[in-house]
Amino acid sequence: MRTGCATVPLPVTAPTPMGGYAGRVGTSTGTRDPLGITALTWFDGRRRFALVLADLICVNADVVAAARAATGDVDALWLAASHTHSGPETGCVPGGTATPPPWSHRIPAAVAGAVAAAVRTETDTVGRWRTGLLADVGSVRSAAPGLAQVPLDLVEVVDGAGRRAGLLVVLPVHPTVLPAANLLVSADLVGAVRAALAQRLGPDTWLAVATGAAGDISTRHTRRGHGGSELERLGTAVAEHCLAELARPAVPAWGAGDRLDWRAGPARLAPKPSSAADHRAMVEAATRAVATARAGGDPAALRIAEGDLTGARLASTAEVPEHEIDAEVAAARIGALSLAALPGEPFLALAGEIRRNRPGPTAVLGYANGYPGYLPTEGAYAQPRYEVLAAAAAPGSGERLAGIAADLLTDLDGAHQ
Structure with missing residues (x-):
């Protein structure tokens, strides 16, 4: 190599x-x-x-x-x-x-x-x-x-x-x-x-x-x-x-005699459901949370609340995608090393899902080959945190892309046996 x-x-x-x-x-x-x-x-x-x-x-x-x-x-x-x-x-x-x-x-x-x-x-x-x-x-x-x-x-x-x-x-x-x-x-x-x-x-x-x-x-x-x-x-x-x-x-x-292989998988992600009323409610709730955090005197809580308010305002002014969001997931084998590339901003737990039970060394990159935005875990959507508020993709999108990456790596594993 x-x-x-x-x-x-x-x-x-x-x-x-x-x-x-x-x-x-x-x-x-x-x-x-x-x-x-x-x-x-x-x-x-x-x-x-x-x-x-x-x-x-x-x-x-x-x-x-x-x-x-x-x-x-x-x-x-x-x-x-x-x-x-x-x-x-x-x-x-x-x-x-x-x-x-x-x-x-x-x-x-x-x-x-x-x-x-x-x-x-x-x-x-x-x-x-x-x-x-x-x-x-x-x-x-x-x-x-x-x-x-x-x-x-x-x-x-x-x-x-x-x-x-x-x-x-x-x-x-x-x-x-x-x-x-x-x-x-x-x-x-x-x-x-x-x-x-x-x-x-x-x-x-x-x-x-x-x-x-x-x-x-x-x-x-x-x-x-x-x-x-x-x-x-x-x-x-x-x-x-x-x-x-x-x-x-x-x-x-x-090693010296090993070979390269790779795969890519396209995906279309549903946009996150939203409405003008939802946006107003999110901004109002986040504004109240900032006031509560400021009164409580906890700098960390205040910074989180301020971030959530930024996310709510961003969501209320951003153009909501009216169509499915195109994304690309990629995987590669360099000898025994497996690499996965996720687009946008995937949560760390999604990389953990890809790496779980992998038979050899595996690394997961984010921010690669396109930008669908934040990719929270499905469970994260239950709380109106900044990343969820700013996300464009529907709940479950992150797990879907992680699943595609895991499947591509499994396919590469079989090709290298």
Whole structure:
């Protein structure tokens, strides 16, 4: 198996509208840390697979299709966003929409350039997989502070001489350390993790950080601030966890003679039922909840209530999809390593459903190949939390997509026996 990796810059010129926070006022005023598009490629001598990670709030289906059309030398391509809330606005509308210019053409061109550069770096490799529980970085954001522990997956790439060539990290945490008031472009937590790992692993190791199923997971209850020092602290915490995991025994992911395979499954999701009366009632209830939380003096409860009010207002002003929502689910096998890619913002429990009872190493990415919006678990719809209020898809949509992913992986398992 040959593997390559390359990163190309994605410049953002001020002033540019920024995506992620509904309450943000103003456009970008500069760059705190540069955005990039990172391409990983695998080639088994017959076919080539590319995983492309972009420092963006989301990727819509149109820009994914354009990136695939613009990219040569690959047989399959996944495009996943980091979900930074300090990058350009790329049309992150629940249910999906058209990507605005100039990003509708800049993103595909950058993807094609990153993939071409990655192909040129390909070398013989073997892969090693590790997984562990990351503490005190991310937790369920719309619940009272509790267990701050999420799974973190590492795919270590080792060259023919036995040296570490690269590291792919799958981190299921919203990269939202910087606040809505920030007007400097940044990769946020994903960029901070890359920087901290680069300091520790050195220039000879390429680094890629993918955002996992983080729809309900953020740093809300673990961060101690919103600035650069807090980004550095949390990035360092993730990097130190990765180093500890790298010191542990690994599970083989792929070997020299292994092969690639992949599947994709389309789905059409029913829109969430709603009405103008429902929206008014939600806004009124959320407004009362904010007043109650403010009177109670609990900062965490107030932040959750304020988020719910934002979600209620967003739902009341957003255009409700009148048609089914198109979505793509994808799965791949790289030797023994299984990868699943879910679109939009899947809740972490959905990744757990995909991984449950899997026979080998498995990692689940979110924010990939389209943006249907939030994908809560069906049970989450019973409470009017921000993610549910902002969701465009009907209850059960997340489980349906997770089921498709699990079926695709099972099909790949059979093909590899």
